Amino acid sequence: MAVFSPAKLSLLLLFLVMTVSLSKAALDAHYYDQTCPQAEKIIQDTVRNASMFDTKVPARILRMFFHDCFIRGCDASVLLDSTPRNQAEKDGPPNVSLRAFYVIDDAKTKLESACPKTVSCADIITIAARDVVTMSGGPFWNVLKGRKDGRISKASETISLPAPTFNVSTLVQSFANRGLGAKDLVALSGGHSLGFSHCSSFEARLRNFSSVHDVDTSMDPVFAETLRKKCPKPNTDRNAGQFLDSTASTFDNNYYKQVLARKGVFGSDQVLYSDYRTRWIVESFANDQTLFFREFAASMVKLGNVGVIENGEVRLNCRVVN
Known part of the structure; x- marks a missing residue:
């Protein structure tokens, strides 16, 4: 077993603390400040315009966020379409009533034009969920950003969503x-x-x-x-x-x-x-x-x-x- 001097032990502990802090800092409220500074405004404007034409959009976006994060975490797996070989989350029984995917698509299209290959779909949902709450009279909070999009989406996993009959x-x-x-x-x-x-x-x-x-x-x-x-x-x-x-x-x-x-x-x-x-x-x-x-x-x-x-x-x- 290695024996460390007090000085070296202090340095080791400092390194461990920094490592833990960095791992927790994977998401950052300023993640797109340099690479796509207009990201949040593009998403906000898209969501606001959609809500003006359809008053159900805020509730649908907020529900979409919950249903995404509760399966595989906030990785936008709920947005993936089914394929001939795989039935995706959006086609699972609890999710067939999800709507307003077009709002996320619209925001993504605009972001790809402004900042190609930069803003993840997972971050779009998360920011949009905050925006619909705020524009409906609720609180504002700084959204931590930097999520990446997942590649797996299975309808069978939607059974783990909380049900309206749960105690x-x-x-x-x-x-x-x-x-x-x-x-x-x-x-x-x-x-x-x-x-x-x-x-x-x-x-x-x-x-x-x-x-x-x-x-x-x-x-x-x-x-x-x-x-x-x-x-x-x-x-x-x-x-x-x-x-x-x-x-x-x-x-x-x-x-x-x-x-x-x-x-x-x-x-x-x-x-x-x-x-x-x-x-x-x-x-x-x-x-x-x-x-x-x-x-x-x-x-x-x-x-x-x-x-x-x-x-x-x-x-x-x-x-x-x-």
């Missing part, structure tokens, strides 16, 4: 598997401040819920009746559903107030108030929007760091590998 224990474990805690779970659930769900994702709460109760007893009965009318049986309207927040075009803390009032649309929303591990966080965010904004931004940064690829590629077309 708190399952949700906590799902987030823990990605290095995220209970506070991150509750904060990121606030992304439902923007969004809409089709009846299929929550109608099990409205009829034949259990052998004892027809309707989920954790749901406000008046609210339940409202949803039953929107989602009748049989339901011939495939577009029928419910906004996840009564202020669905504005990013705010109203989602948590609805959960407190037993008006969470998904079972996975309402259970956050029924479990001691998450109840106090829901109450805190419902009572303090500034606190929610701060914690949401912090959790988005943490989620954006999940599964970052350093040896991937920068796709020229977000739908196919180079």
Whole structure:
């Protein structure tokens, strides 16, 4: 075993600390400052213009970011198209309702013109997710950049996405598997401040819920009746559903107030108030929007760091590998 003098040991420890710091600094808020200084403005303008023509774009972009990062990490694998030999993530059952891929395509086209082979599709999604939150009235945060795009995308892996029927224990474990805690779970659930769900994702709460109760007893009965009318049986309207927040075009803390009032649309929303591990966080965010904004931004940064690829590629077309 090698024996180091105190001086050499100090130098070794300093080297190790620097190495760890550098490994954590793989992503950088200023990553494109020299190579593509207009990157964020191009993405922001593209997202803003698309949102003006389609008010559903903000919610769809934010959901796309979550669904990308929760599978293989934030590597834009959700953007890859299926091939004759492989069914990609976007065609997995939880993702068939994802929309607004064209917005990312548009931003990529403009970035390739301005800064060829420079900005990854993974960074585009991450920046766009921040932009849709900010332009909807939510917080701003500096996005760490420098992700690379992955080359693998499998529909079969989408079964690991959190489902609207999950209980708190399952949700906590799902987030823990990605290095995220209970506070991150509750904060990121606030992304439902923007969004809409089709009846299929929550109608099990409205009829034949259990052998004892027809309707989920954790749901406000008046609210339940409202949803039953929107989602009748049989339901011939495939577009029928419910906004996840009564202020669905504005990013705010109203989602948590609805959960407190037993008006969470998904079972996975309402259970956050029924479990001691998450109840106090829901109450805190419902009572303090500034606190929610701060914690949401912090959790988005943490989620954006999940599964970052350093040896991937920068796709020229977000739908196919180079």
